[in-house]
Amino acid sequence: MGQTLRVTVNGEARTDEVEPRLLLVHYLRETCGLTGTHVGCDTSQCGACTVLLDGAAVKSCNMLALQADGAEITTIEGLAPEGGLHPLQTAFWENHGLQCGYCTPGFIMAAAALLAENHDPSDEEIGRGLEGNLCRCTGYVNIRKAVRAAAQAMREGATAPIGG
């Protein structure tokens, strides 16, 4: 009944037997035990389930686990090295970019994909990049601020001298 799925999740190569109908989000949450990826709407509007699939932001509640066969997946738990924080995580913290925190992993992952392509997004570009993510608490003001702050920190980090 199961089929073989080979993926790399947060740097760890895995082989699992999964049901063909298993959604990627449930594979990540229940098979891999990575519960930071959330389900908010089931129909791909809210983006709480956003993960990186070979670097691209995808909504893991709208794809089957087997469709990710052979891919490298990064979830919120794997965004930064163990014990550290990605500049986006730091920026969301410093700028009060979250309240209840349920949508936050999805926002951070979508923003990570955006900043990988655009190192200095305008507010409009941030809006386009995050149009697939819904937050009910913040009114988005501090999310936009956090993404801008992270972009700046990443630009400065990229040009900082090694060891400096």
Add this chain to the structure above:
Amino acid sequence: MAVTQLIGARVQRREDPRLITGHGRFIEDHTLPGLTHLAVVRSPHPHARILGIDSAAARALPGVLAVFTAADFHKVLSGSMPVTPSFAPEKKYVPERFPIAEREVCFQGEPVAVVVAQDRYLAADAADLVQVTYEPLPAVVDPEVAMSPGSPLVHSDGPDNIGWDMTYAGGDIEAAFGRAEVVVKERILQQRLAPTAMEPRGVMASYSPYDEQLTLWLSSQNPHFIRLFVSGAMGIPESRVRVVSPDVGGGFGSKISPYPEDYLVPAASKLLQRPVRWIETRTESVMTTIHGRGQVFTAEAAALRDGTLLGLRLTQVLDLGAYHGTFGAFQACACLMSGGVYRWEAISARTVGVLTNKVPTDPYRGAGRPEGTHLCERMVDRVADELGMDPAELRRKNFAREFPFQNNFGLTYDSGNYDGTLDRALELSDYQGWRRRQASAREEGRLIGVGLSTWVEICGLGPSAPTAAATGGIALVEAAQIRFLPSGSVAAYVGTHAHGQGHDTTFSQLVAETLGVPLEAVDLRHGDTAEGPSFGYGTYGSRSLAVGGMALYTASQEILAKARKLAAHLLEAAPDDLEFTEGAFTVRGNPQAKKTIQEVALASYGGSLPQGMEQGLEAVSHFDPPNFVWPFGAHVCVVEVDRETGAVEILSYTGVDDCGNVINPMIVEGQVQGGIAQSIAQALFEEVVYDGESGQLLTGTMLDYLVPTMNELPTPKLDRTVTPSPTNALGVKGIGEAGTIAASAAVINAVCDALRPLGIHHVDMPASPDRLWRLMQEAGR
């Protein structure tokens, strides 16, 4: 309360490290050995008789453990789901509500059967295989139809559809209207809204038959109330039921009242003797989680030609849904707050609660105050419009200025400075500049509008006498417990339960400052009925700081009182000769003689205590507030309406609010930003829509129910004034609902102001492009 290192500081949130790294603990993140999964079979009809349920095919599916119907649940559950008096104590008809339908379904989504299976996919498959035979009955979804004679009955055995019909009389309304020089009338709709917490509801239950212990994990704003209700329905002593509400992914009022699943999941666990979990889908959420608002107001306001407000007469028709929400009648406070920040000679407010074949309504962020404010601020603008007065001037002419101010219904506003927030909002928004730009835009045929909302809120529930009456027994005070452990670390427990408000941070700031210990020494805990005080009252109604924070404060004071006695004993001084500063007791005049509170805490567990003093340094305290608290403010919105498409663009949004003293300004700003966003969402985008003929929900996913994205919302300009509440030692009020109460009126007043040149005087919500386009087409004919 002075600004110190911790009070008034923008301390980064302590909740965030786990949430930003994916290590939050929401309901669905919890599991148990042997966990089973429950799916609910729901009525597709708004009203039908159940003729039969055939579960054979579902039971035959491998992996299915059970299919339960009402007959099974009657073995382990009894009674009707609770309904409180709230603000409509004189109920005419309260239909009984068992958590699962037996003979008749009265709204689409009402539970009919549950399936328990080994995994969630199997449970969903099996739920589809349960065959329910229905005989559809006539349904009614429009409350104004439902209250009229000859309407179909929402419950076939009901007398009619009237839940309550009562009038609040505040002053001589006939006399006020008798003196009127101008009277304006309006019909104002408050559409149904889906609260849409990003985390749907969920329940996991584990019943142990061997010691009759029930543990319930659920996403709740008030776990102690859920424990009370569920233990009663299941006949298990309250002390043997533990409710754990971990990280809660938003609530906005939708996680206050008990739901059918809160009973059905633990009952299924008891029937099966296995742990059971149910997680709501988004469609289930829009269909079966409470809705907010759902009201039709008709109102008339009387005034003199000089702008003096005289009287307000209104009727609130409140769409209850198929059953009374547990706190549904709280929304009648729209009537009590309909006078807003103004002096009126008289207000007469009739509230009619009407049953319809839809999911119940219940408090949603603001719960009656957004509706009261929207009504009042629309009517005040209509008067200004009629008189050709500037709406800011008319407001100023009628502001309450002497505090405490008693409104027409005997409610006492604690403190206020309505001129202060309005003046600052007009300045910050460049009101006069926008008026000039509006005038020149009108000459070009462009539709720019400026809208005001000067609001006040009753919050901080609440004093014991009125709130015990409103709940039917339990006063909505708050409890806190603080314990010094021997090492000097502090465990603080509070009966409120944050779901995004950052209490772990704010309350830790408060406790650390009051006790004089480092922030890191304080561990703030809430949400688990096995810990802390015997009862907690929850987070809603912007009450947590003004009531829960105060309970922490009074518990801290009790601790300090005992610590002072012990420190005096240790320092061989009289208690009155000690000073307490920066976390240490010193003998006045001898600063060398010093004991830190953490040293005193360790000593309190020792052997040489003063005679009669017990070991330990801890306190439980209940805070019963002497009054509600009354935040206020002024918001200014500027919009442009596109003549061709009806689309509304917000050009500028300004909010100046006053919630008294502030512990963490960063968190206060976040609450205001989010509140404004939710209210703009009501004003322009969101509406739960049912088909009027079939009673079918038409907005069952986020494709159709339009929660705005980042691209639809402005970045508001914010400022605050500070008018402390005189009724609590911290001088604090509440801020969680303020933005939601303020904003819809500002937006819609701006839209109406924009459309005034076309002869349009009122617009209902959501002011969507199609609604505005139609209005403009009709006006142009």
